[in-house]
Amino acid sequence: MDFSAADVSGLAAALGIGLLIGIERERRKGQGAxxxxxxxxxxxxxxxAGALCVLVDTRLLVVTGLVVAGLVVVSYARSGGDDPGVTGEVAMVASFLLxxxxxxxxxxxxxxxxxxxxLLHTKRPLHRLSRDLISQRELGDLxxxxxxxxxxxxxxxxxSLDPWGALNPRVIxxxxxxxxxVGAVGHVALRLVGARWGLPLAGFFSGFxxxxxxxxxxxxxxxxTPPVRRPAASAALLSNLASLLLFVAVIGAGxxxxxxxxxxxxxxxVVVLLGTSAVGIWGRGSDSPPLPGDPTARAFRLSWALTFGLAITVVLFVSAWLRALFGDAGALVTAGIAALAELHASAASVAQLSASGSLALSSARWGVVGLLVASGLVKSVVAFTSGGRRFGLLVTAGLLGSVVAAALVVALTPA
Incomplete structure (x- = not known):
């Protein structure tokens, strides 16, 4: 029988897998009888053995698999009275199949x-996570x-289910x-790292x-959880910072x-968003200790998520309808309305119109500001609706400041 390089690679991988799993099992097998x-x-x-069965004749897998099953049964019969778990026996089957x-x-x-x-090595952390750290309600949310x-x-x-190609159920x-x-990630970050750093970190990455x-x-x-209002507002502003970075990339590409x-x-x-988000991290009242895990806390609320999806559906439908009604003449208005739901798609539209010459550069500059205004408006409304007045004011202040800064620079600099 001729051996190829692929056969040698497979056998080496099989040996490595067996040794890796076996070393972990060896440290846990105990001593004595x-x-x-x-x-x-x-x-x-x-x-x-699993690798050789495939190499010689795949039909041997069935026969050898039955032998492995017999060994598993014997192993469990020998140790089941002292340890009813079957992890070691399942690991034997996994080694053979891998x-x-x-x-x-x-x-x-x-x-x-x-x-x-x-998975075998992290037995205790996984048991602690499932038994002690995750509550019944959090498990249901997960x-x-x-x-x-x-x-x-x-x-x-x-x-799309509508004539204008806006209502795609999977996208919505x-x-x-x-x-x-996002609610689940923020909840986990709050439990693991604490409010001051966990929420802002989760916010920045979720913004992408x-x-x-x-x-x-x-x-x-x-x-x-009112005590985490300031870090949560910073997280929301940092998510908008991440979105703004994507916004810049989309405009540059188009x-x-x-x-x-x-x-x-x-x-x-960008500078204004960074500054206002830093207030929530280092400002007064931001140094509260991490909150203990609350077994009654919810990772997210399904009702709010569904309401948000319905609002997105309405905005997308109205935007598509107006674009079909007014055509390119109403491109900026349509893009502004679309920015209420999807900022980056609107940015791509304005950039494309500017690159093709359909929209003058001076108008496109103000179009960019208009997209930021529309996006900031809807996020401010979302902030007040979801987080209440104080959270809404914190988020709106940062968004408003960033839009005003961008508008001033556009007004004071030539096209």
Whole structure:
């Protein structure tokens, strides 16, 4: 039988997987008569056996698999009275199957082998997470979020249902999921890191997905937990900062000339957002200690996420209808309305019109400011609606300051 380089690679991967899992199991098998049956040598041999079955004849997988199953039964019968868990026996089956997979896809098998080893090694942290750190209500929220992402989202049609191509159920559900996910990420960050740093950090990264959804999620958190109002407002402003950075990238990709003409205005907006968000992190009242985990706290509220998705649907529908009604003559008005729901799509539209010459550079500059105004307006409304008056004032102050700074620079600098 001739061996290829792929065969050698698969066998090496199988051996490595078996040794990796086996070393972890060896450290936990114990000593004496009650020690576990499978350690480093057993797992290495099981993984190699799976690989050799594929290499010689795949039909051997069935026969050898039955032998492995018999060993698993014997192992459990021997140790089940003292330890009713079956983790060690399942690990034996995993080593065998991963060894077989290594002959077909060494990279995938190796990656899964690392995952299995990590899961085996983190027994105590995982038990503590599931038993002590996550409450029953938080577990329910987590399962609801998983269902929204893994069950509902793939089942929704990925096509427009209206004549103007605006109402795509899967796209709209994305916003609902984002509101739920941002709330969950903020909740986890609050539990793990504390309010002062956890929420702003989560806010910045969530802004790359949807700053509007992030504002809604952190507003909900500020309403439910008033002591974290300032860090939550900083998180919302930092999410808008991340969105603004994407906004700059979209304009630059669509019209470099428009970006060059508005770069200082956009820099001014970035500086203001950074400054106002820093107030919530380092300002008065921001040094409150991390809040303890509250078993009654919710990671997110489904009703608010669904309401937000409905609002997005209405805005997208009206925007598409007006664009069809007025055509390119109403491009800026339509883009401004669209910015209420999706800032970056509107930025791409204005940049494209500017690059093609359909829109004068001077008008496009003010169009950029108009998009920031429209986006800031809807996020301010979302902030007041989701987080209450004080949260809304904090977020609106930062957004208003950034828009005013950008408008002043545009007014004072030539096109």
């Amino acid at each position: 009650l020690r576990s049956a499978a350690g480093v040598r057993t797992h290495a041999l099981l993984s190699l 060894g077989a997979l290594a002959m077909r896809s060494p990279a995938l098998a190796s990656g899964l082998g690392v995952v299995v080893a990590v 399962l609801l979020l998983a269902a929204a992402i893994l069950v509902i989202w793939p089942l929704l049609p990925d096509r 559900w994305k916003y609902v999921v984002l509101v739920m996910a 997905a949807s700053s509007t959804a992030a504002t809604a999620g952190f507003g909900q958190q500020a309403r439910d 019209s470099p000339a428009l970006l060059r003409s508005t770069v200082w205005a956009l820099v001014a907006a």
